[in-house]
Amino acid sequence: MKRVLVGLSGGVDSAAAALFLREAGYEVVGAFFFFHPGADPSGARIVAEKLAIPLVEKDYIKTFRERVIADFIEQYKNGKTPNPCAYCNRFMKFAALCETADALGIRPVATGHYARVLQKNGRTQLFEGSDKKKDQSYFLWRLTQEQLSRIVLPLEGKHKSDIKQRVENAGVFSSEKKESQEICFIPGDDYSSFLESVEHFPANSVWKTGQFVDESGHVLGKHQGIIRYTVGQRKRLGIALGQRAFVKKVNAKTGDVTVSFEPPCQINCSIHSINFVSAPPFEGVCTCTVRTRYRTVPVGCNVRIQADRAEVVLDTPASVCPGQSAVFYEGDKLLFGGICE
Known part of the structure; x- marks a missing residue:
């Protein structure tokens, strides 16, 4: 029987991945990784118990902070809006899965991502998932060929509604359980509060406050810090301009946030x-x-x-x-x- 290591988060998608692989005849081993202090293994433990599969738990909090969170902070320092999920998938999530699988003598690794992989012309190719509303190929673009060559994605060809029903019928997961938030290490998806609480984030006036300016450089008012703004944003700007306005540019050096009255x-x-x-x-x-x-x-x-x-x-x-x-x-x-x- 072929063995596979499945990353379990405790959510419905990873639970379904483990269930479908077990039904397909794989010997499934689960893995839960502590990437941040708020990581909760209880859901993964319940899924592993329900499926009667072993669960490996490993602590990567220090490495996650040094790689993913450090890059997230650095990008915001430079006035950019990072995509930590894409960064994490290559440098943490799949790196940890492959490392753990190697230690167990397992080659394939699986997750609950909605996407499809195919071996063709000596290369592992990546495709969008069949459920276009849930497709997650966008977040997998940074993966290496070595990582892609090991991936099994059992949710391909299935739709979210069907998956929820399957895992509920199997008694593995309850629809009453909330799905995981978009960025796992930020409580309540409150980016600015998280960044302000980070020990090494600069606490000078450029980060705390700055000026709203128009495209000609005229000062329109004050803002409460560039970490609250991203290019294209039009809600919660914190300034009344009498008409709809958009963030066009964030200048990390001066602290200026340029706004325009047309979508940028x-x-x-x-x-x-x-x-x-x-x-x-x-x-x-x-x-x-x-x-x-x-x-x-x-x-x-x-x-x-x-x-x-x-x-x-x-x-x-x-x-x-x-x-x-x-x-x-x-x-x-x-x-x-x-x-x-």
């Missing part, structure tokens, strides 16, 4: 830290589609790649937020991804 969409953007996924590494020009944020509709584009950087020309103006992931597709196949400048 653009045609051109630059990308760095490119990671090739389904597409083998190349330089040159290609035509594809891109998602500049998780929930945005893909936009057609032309991309000129040189080394790990790219210049992108969009077919339609779109909101581009520095620090966010730009993920490029050919149909439902994820070609490569990078970070918006």
Whole structure:
């Protein structure tokens, strides 16, 4: 019987992944990782007990802080809006899964992500999940070929409503249990409170307060710190301007937040830290589609790649937020991804 290590969070998706693999004839071993002090293993323990599978628990709090949280803070210091889930998937979650699996003599690792992998032409290719509303391929663009080659994604081809019913019928998970929040280490998704509580976040006036300015540089009023703003934001700005306004730019050096009265969409953007996924590494020009944020509709584009950087020309103006992931597709196949400048 083939063994597989399944990352268990205690949520419905990872519970379903373990259930489906056990039903498929795998010998399933669960793994729960303590990535932050608030990590709660109780849900994973219940799932493991219900499925009668062993559960490995490991403490990665120090490493998680040094990698994921440190990068998250650094990006905000520089006036950017990071995507910690994409960073975590490569440098923590799947790294920890593979490391733990190696110690147990297990090759395949599995999660409850909604996406699809396929071996083709000597490369592991990554595709969007069938349930487009739940597709999570966007967050997997940073994974290495070694990590992708080991991944089993048993939720492919299934829809969330069906999955919930299956795990409830099996007595593994209750629909009354709340699903995990978007960013696991930030209580209540309150970014600004989290950043202000971080020991090494700078506490000078640039971070605490600053100026709202218009596109001509005229001062419009004061704000309470750049950590509260992201490009494209229009709600909870904390200033009354008599009309709808959007954040167009965040200047970490001066503390200025530039606002505009039109959505800050653009045609051109630059990308760095490119990671090739389904597409083998190349330089040159290609035509594809891109998602500049998780929930945005893909936009057609032309991309000129040189080394790990790219210049992108969009077919339609779109909101581009520095620090966010730009993920490029050919149909439902994820070609490569990078970070918006």
